[in-house]
Amino acid sequence: MARREQNSGGLVEFVKTIVYAGLIAVGIHTFLFEPFYIPSGSMVPTLLVGDYLVVNKFAYGYSHFSFPFAPDWFSGRIFGSMPKRGAVVVFRPPGAPNEDYIKRVIGLPGDTVQVTKGQLYINGKLVPRVDIGDYVDTSSGSPVVARDYKETLPGGVVHSILKLTNGPEDEGGIDPNNTPLYTVPPGHLFVMGDNRDNSEDSRFLDGPVGYVPVENLIGPAVIIFFSIDLKHPFWEVWQWPFEIRWGRMFHTIR
Template identity: 50%
Template sequence: MSEKVEKKESTFGETVKVIVQALLLALVIRSFLFQPFSIPSGSMMPTLLVGDYLFVSKYAYGYSRYSFPFSPNLFSGRIWSGEPKRGDIAVFRLPSDPRVDYIKRVVGLPGDRIQMINSVLHINGEPVKRERIGTFSADGNYETKVNNAPVYRETLPNGVTYETLDAVPNSATDNTRVFQVPEGHYFMMGDNRDNSADSRLSVGYVPLENFVGRAEMIFFSIGDNTSPLEIWKWPSELRFGRLFEMTE
């Protein structure tokens, strides 16, 4: 009888050990390598959609307090720092409320002058190349429904190219003042230019310390506001064409 009890205790102990090891491994991966991130709004359409789930590389920009769960105040600044590049899609902590994660595109580097003139992005006084390539309509229920919105392909000075929306001509953010990006900060914008809270508005300039990581790949995507746990809806709602798509 005692042998059976000892065997059960040994099996239970091994199970606990495996679970603890798995949790520690997951914590290390999440803190130092990759963190999953879901898209909460349509501000990055058409590049990223609500229902997209991404892997964000933590090592791309080095590590700050915001790289770790609960943001422990162990040090300031970044260690093994890497600089965000123009055109990167990055997750960062909102400067006014570091508890909140945002995801936008880096368009302005430290020292840059950024301005929107008649819907065209200008960097240091030069218009960014922009060409109309089609239209876009969103699936699901968004705060602002997008139907047949003009799609433009932008090409930044460093050659990075991506698609943007101009759903509302002559909107409040289509013409702005000149923004002078401070040293150590970055200017972030959503690809859905008329429906994005970004550096043109309340977000402001984003300090390097607030960067969490760079978006790398869509590993899962499901439409029509469907929860990933609703497996029975996968055949009709899963966006198979977006699975394992690299972000740009």
């Protein structure tokens, strides 16, 4: 009898441990950190297709966008704070509120932003950049040779961008290399992809992104914890070790 009670007690403790561990994992995922996968090349060369990253969900406070499948219980942010210019953020775009996008914060509320002949201007001042050299972008499948620049945003954030010699014109008639002058509304952000000629972002006000309400932020991307190239079919398991980008593991995002 004593042994049966002991076995029963051990089973109860095991179940309790599993339940507690599950609750802790759900709590971390919901309130602290959440993993995300990069499916497109709009943030190349900073983020590559196949990168897995962690987002800090408490950095800017919480809104109803912070929680998966959460109803619209409240507006605004709780414990909210404004991201700094240059932060790489995950958000829900106004035109596609059920999807997760990732871009870089370029303009804060009240800023003016314009792209002229492929050069970025913030508040009327040219954003300086340094030519690093050619970069072969394979994110769209076929190799595309672009130019790699180091751009320094107001405030001091230095990051890489890609530029084509002649960027594509949007179907709506907006040339992303020669835009109107944008003025960021209160409570909103202007975001752009680092792959400047392959990014659907705030330059296209009629697109899904446009000006991004601060309320729609989920959080800043902080670290890449895994990255895989996926050039070969999934069933070719012998290729897996060679497809992992070991050099990008635990790479901080700037």
